[in-house]
Amino acid sequence: MLRYTLMRLGIFVGCLVVVWGLVYSGLAPRGLGDSNGIWIVLLALVLSAPISFVVLRKERDRASERIVQRVDRMKSSLEASRSQEDVADDSARAQGQTS
Template sequence: MLRYTLMRLGIFVGCFVVVWGAVYAGLFPRGFGDSNFLWVLLLALVLSAPISWVVLRKERDRASVKIVQKVERVKANLDANRGQEDDADDSHHVRGQTS
């Protein structure tokens, strides 16, 4: 998951640099007043999202498989703990009835 996040951040930073250069070269319009940084940031986000979606498809699939495996492992552990608690509770009730 960290690898995917870092790759996505790298694509965003690359888009930010390209957009920043394009704005100052006059290829893209500048923001109004002091909003130029936000304008460049917004354009970089808009450009990096579809690029990340296409380029990082395999990495995203790998990350989602790892997440699903981790969730299933946690669910199995919770079920096992519940089973132990139920067994302990049942044995307590059985002992209480025989006494």
């Protein structure tokens, strides 16, 4: 998951540098008044999102598989713990009834 996040951040930073260059060279429009910095960041976000969606598809799938595996392990350990509690409870009740 960290790898995916760093790759996504890298794509954003790359887009930020490209947008900054385009705005300051005059090829892309500048923001209104003092909003130039916000304009550059928002434009970089808008450009990096679809690029990340397409380019990082395989990495995103790998990360989601790891998350699913972790959740499945947690569910199975919870179920094992729950069944141990049931066995202990049943044996305690059985001992209580025989006394």
